[in-house]
Amino acid sequence: MSSQSNRLTKGGHINRANPLTFSFDNKIYQGFEGDTLASALLANGVRLMGRSFKYHRARGVLTAGSEEPNALVELRQGARREPNTRATMIELFDGLAATSQNRFPSLSFDFMSVNQLFGRFLVAGFYYKTFMWPSSFWESFYEKIIRRSAGLGRAAVESDPDQYDHSHGHCDVLVVGAGPAGLAAALSAGRSGARVILVEENPWLGGALNLQNDRIDDMPATQWIEAVSKELNALENVRVMSRTVLFGYYDGNVMGALERVNDHVAPPYSDQPRQRLWTIRAKEIVIAAGAHERPIVFDNNDKPGVMLSSAVRTYVDRFGVAPGKTVAIITNNDDAYLTAFQLHAAGIEVPVIADARVNPGDLVEKARELGIRVETDCLPHEAQGYLGVTNLLLQRSDGSLIEKIACDCIAVSGGYSPNVHLVSQSGVRPVWDEKILGFIPDTPIRAERSAGACKGTYDLAGCLGEGHEAGLAAAKAAGIAVAKSAVAPQAGPQPQSSIVAVWRSPGKGKAFVDFQNDVTAADIDLAHREGMVSIEHSKRYTTLGMATDQGKTSNVNGLALLARARGEDIPTVGTTRYRPPYSPVAIGAFAGHERGVHFQPTRLTAMHRAHERLGAVFVEVGQWLRPRYYPINDKETMTQAIWREADMVRKTVGMCDVSTLGKIEVFGPDAAEFLNRLYINGFAKLPVGKARYGLMLREDGHVFDDGTTSRLAEDHYFMTTTTANAAGVLSHMDYCAQVVWPELDVAFCSATEQWCGVAVAGPRARDVLTAAFDGAIDMSNEVLAFMGVKEFTWNGATARIFRISFSGELAFEVNVPWGYGEAMWESIYAAGKDFDLIPYGTEALGVLRIEKGHVAGNELDGRTTAQDMGLGRMMSSKKPYIGLPLSQREGMADEMRPRLVGLKPVDTKNRLRGGAHLVDDKNNATHETSLGWVTSVGDSPAIGSWIGLAYLKDGPNRHGERIFAVYPLKDEVVEVEICDPVFFDAKGERLHG
Amino acid sequence: MHRIDCPWCGVRDESEFQYQGDATVSRPKFKASEEAFFRYAYVRENPRGWHTEWWHHVGGCRQWVKVVRNTLTHEIHVTGTPADKLAHPRKVKSP
Numbered sequence A: 001m002s003s004q005s006n007r008l009t010k011g012g013h014i015n016r017a018n019p020l021t022f023s024f025d026n027k028i029y030q031g032f033e034g035d036t037l038a039s040a041l042l043a044n045g046v047r048l049m050g051r052s053f054k055y056h057r058a059r060g061v062l063t064a065g066s067e068e069p070n071a072l073v074e075l076r077q078g079a080r081r082e083p084n085t086r087a088t089m090i091e092l093f094d095g096l097a098a099t100s101q102n103r104f105p106s107l108s109f110d111f112m113s114v115n116q117l118f119g120r121f122l123v124a125g126f127y128y129k130t131f132m133w134p135s136s137f138w139e140s141f142y143e144k145i146i147r148r149s150a151g152l153g154r155a156a157v158e159s160d161p162d163q164y165d166h167s168h169g170h171c172d173v174l175v176v177g178a179g180p181a182g183l184a185a186a187l188s189a190g191r192s193g194a195r196v197i198l199v200e201e202n203p204w205l206g207g208a209l210n211l212q213n214d215r216i217d218d219m220p221a222t223q224w225i226e227a228v229s230k231e232l233n234a235l236e237n238v239r240v241m242s243r244t245v246l247f248g249y250y251d252g253n254v255m256g257a258l259e260r261v262n263d264h265v266a267p268p269y270s271d272q273p274r275q276r277l278w279t280i281r282a283k284e285i286v287i288a289a290g291a292h293e294r295p296i297v298f299d300n301n302d303k304p305g306v307m308l309s310s311a312v313r314t315y316v317d318r319f320g321v322a323p324g325k326t327v328a329i330i331t332n333n334d335d336a337y338l339t340a341f342q343l344h345a346a347g348i349e350v351p352v353i354a355d356a357r358v359n360p361g362d363l364v365e366k367a368r369e370l371g372i373r374v375e376t377d378c379l380p381h382e383a384q385g386y387l388g389v390t391n392l393l394l395q396r397s398d399g400s401l402i403e404k405i406a407c408d409c410i411a412v413s414g415g416y417s418p419n420v421h422l423v424s425q426s427g428v429r430p431v432w433d434e435k436i437l438g439f440i441p442d443t444p445i446r447a448e449r450s451a452g453a454c455k456g457t458y459d460l461a462g463c464l465g466e467g468h469e470a471g472l473a474a475a476k477a478a479g480i481a482v483a484k485s486a487v488a489p490q491a492g493p494q495p496q497s498s499i500v501a502v503w504r505s506p507g508k509g510k511a512f513v514d515f516q517n518d519v520t521a522a523d524i525d526l527a528h529r530e531g532m533v534s535i536e537h538s539k540r541y542t543t544l545g546m547a548t549d550q551g552k553t554s555n556v557n558g559l560a561l562l563a564r565a566r567g568e569d570i571p572t573v574g575t576t577r578y579r580p581p582y583s584p585v586a587i588g589a590f591a592g593h594e595r596g597v598h599f600q601p602t603r604l605t606a607m608h609r610a611h612e613r614l615g616a617v618f619v620e621v622g623q624w625l626r627p628r629y630y631p632i633n634d635k636e637t638m639t640q641a642i643w644r645e646a647d648m649v650r651k652t653v654g655m656c657d658v659s660t661l662g663k664i665e666v667f668g669p670d671a672a673e674f675l676n677r678l679y680i681n682g683f684a685k686l687p688v689g690k691a692r693y694g695l696m697l698r699e700d701g702h703v704f705d706d707g708t709t710s711r712l713a714e715d716h717y718f719m720t721t722t723t724a725n726a727a728g729v730l731s732h733m734d735y736c737a738q739v740v741w742p743e744l745d746v747a748f749c750s751a752t753e754q755w756c757g758v759a760v761a762g763p764r765a766r767d768v769l770t771a772a773f774d775g776a777i778d779m780s781n782e783v784l785a786f787m788g789v790k791e792f793t794w795n796g797a798t799a800r801i802f803r804i805s806f807s808g809e810l811a812f813e814v815n816v817p818w819g820y821g822e823a824m825w826e827s828i829y830a831a832g833k834d835f836d837l838i839p840y841g842t843e844a845l846g847v848l849r850i851e852k853g854h855v856a857g858n859e860l861d862g863r864t865t866a867q868d869m870g871l872g873r874m875m876s877s878k879k880p881y882i883g884l885p886l887s888q889r890e891g892m893a894d895e896m897r898p899r900l901v902g903l904k905p906v907d908t909k910n911r912l913r914g915g916a917h918l919v920d921d922k923n924n925a926t927h928e929t930s931l932g933w934v935t936s937v938g939d940s941p942a943i944g945s946w947i948g949l950a951y952l953k954d955g956p957n958r959h960g961e962r963i964f965a966v967y968p969l970k971d972e973v974v975e976v977e978i979c980d981p982v983f984f985d986a987k988g989e990r991l992h993g
Numbered sequence B: 001m002h003r004i005d006c007p008w009c010g011v012r013d014e015s016e017f018q019y020q021g022d023a024t025v026s027r028p029k030f031k032a033s034e035e036a037f038f039r040y041a042y043v044r045e046n047p048r049g050w051h052t053e054w055w056h057h058v059g060g061c062r063q064w065v066k067v068v069r070n071t072l073t074h075e076i077h078v079t080g081t082p083a084d085k086l087a088h089p090r091k092v093k094s095p
């Protein structure tokens, strides 16, 4: 086990009493509770943490926060392996295992770093250019190289074993970020009684407060944070959510948040979710998201050991870690001096502060008093070293070299970029502030306001004051009475910092702008030369800012360099618009519990258990599970079972669960008129106690749905719809009744799950039902003729019996209240024993209806007319109805449209396939020569061969002709004979039996 | 992420509703011309800004709710019943 060679002897907000063991690339290390993976690796002297995306350059950690572009690792193993995890955001836990990624074979010796030698092929726009080359080049060489070398970590291949939850939050004031401004805002809003949610992505509060040096309200920062935290937690109207990142700002003042509930512990987790996705709806929002420091672009500025100045400070201050033994500092503003002072106080050597400014100000004297060398008008020329920094070469702004400084860490500050991601997502265009060289938010569009560093206010007193005011203003805007006497937390004044622009320190080497996507200063110049003048084009061509870090450290440098190339100022170039997510969010978090069988509800009919007992094989029909067929033993195949079931219905009798049909009860004096307007055929003259098949059209004249509708009383109809269209038909009826004809006195409601139904079909159907219902209902032809409907009482419940037939046999459908369904099934099944009754599933049902030429879902595909289906004669000429006007258009009744026919294979041994296309010439089967298509097929016991329904151009006039059904997917061509779609019992004698 | 004030149920989450399109077109009388029905079935404006549209409260009272919504900002100005004549705000908010 390595010792923590770079751990400072004192300081840091870590628990030295709790050492934790972890591994990186299978090497064992030790860190402390309170570390991140990045701080623990630095404490162990590990600078090399990854290889870059394109060139496989050695990379170390750049930042100490969520903006990290370099130190991306694979966390955990097996099914929980997660790629591209930021080492700066991983809280250390005992047993943590991480591996570096994007390297081969090892991190310190990466074969693919030869990509650097091929660098000229991988310049800006290389994807576009490479695709332009001969395809043989692409397949044989470039794809292999690029696939192997580009891309980052490996995702787990197993399914995710963890649980993810969804939650909703509501508040008066949502505060984004718990730095000084956010804490002040949460305090002032919370004290006024507003319902506050304070969200912080880190596990701690305080943001960028310096724990050792900052003082608020005459307290050290740590003490103040503790006091505020205690007060906020004691307020019942305030909720503090740490380890939570707000990733998106959506309309309705809704923010999406990801709470890392259990990412900081070793799996397996308790019975809690791993992460929780929040939808937070806020009346008012205070954005206190802070600012991101940005690097200076100079040659080899990506060597491990080159870090942001603020990150260096944080590692010393919060983690008690020395990022290096000798830390050189490069800056163009005052902030890096604070880093120098902190390093000096921790006993770390600072050989030089290289300040780009000619007259930096008072801090120079303070540094020199401490014995720190300060060079003004001084820029970095190049970082040197193999797998990490060993030297820094300095130059003047005119390019003349000064000297080489030995160091193992370079702290860089190129100024700060206010974090305008969320506010930009809300539609606000950030505006350039020349004073701070950064974009700040423009006037809000939504109910939000920014405070502190995210609007360019960098001094502590300013942040506290703005946060306090923003909290009060937000509470007030949310309708809360705010006390005038409220006082902001106080901090001492800080001198105004000046900043000078250094977008590209002179040099000719590789100088990186976007570390995560390996975009250099030269790439941006090249893109500009090749015509990518707009920032949006430049971004896409170079991929600057398009990595998972969303360009947090690179965007401003990138567009400043584009502005330089264009010879224009930054406001003219403008910035790209930020979009969600601010930080990566796992797909699992969006899915939540809605995956696998929980993706949507499974609907079971009342007879489901009876089907299970009979060994049914089920099929999903929408959300429903329906019996597909009932194999009699293990040996019977599906084909055999379907054939047997269909055969038995015609020979003896079968029963089938038809509960999934949509059912709608329609009441009222105008019910008849209402249905007359919905269906193409008439329902007003339907006698009470009778059923009728109805067809309805969409307004555009195409067929919408069909079903049997019965009249139970003068003012009471019972409609059925297809299983698939049940919801759509009801919505259509809602629209017609509420919007189109509100004057009609009609009421209706869905009864799909109130009535369950069984169809009993076959020559013995009457015998079976008479026995099953013990004579409770007379089913003779005299009392219950074809299309007759009766109500009767069975076991104290109202039952309805409909003499309707889908199979063409003597058949009845019986409906009973849902709760009676299983009992009814069992009664009929038991009574059927003496009559050779079999249960049949959807497949046999399909074969039987194809034999009769009845249309179903496959034929009702939304593109067909009543005439196409051969049902044109049903279209009433005595009344208007929905779809009538547009069904009269010339093309809708064209005889040359594909119309319904039956098909039989000429060689009866051949099978037919649904989806096959019909052609006259089997050697010329193309999209253009297709005359139609096969919709439904079945192996028919009654006909003795496969049969099919099809739509064929001019079909009804071609009965008896032979054409070809081609099925290219299986390379099949079958000669078929065109026939009437009614294959069996064309006169319909059997159903009157 | 709308919340829609259903005239029958009160303020409800968007997920209870089904968007049903343009509420400014109304179905012609049966005797109207084919052209009128063609326009009703196929022709829609695609306005930038305020728009009156149907939201069916399908997961609630099943009533069709008229909603004046800004297609640019997603702001909802007012809701009403099918019989209500809902005016658009005078000043169009720009993003």
Ligand SMILES: [Zn+2]
Residues within 6 Å of the ligand: B006, B007, B008, B009, B010, B057, B060, B061, B062, B063
């Ligand atoms: Zn409602």
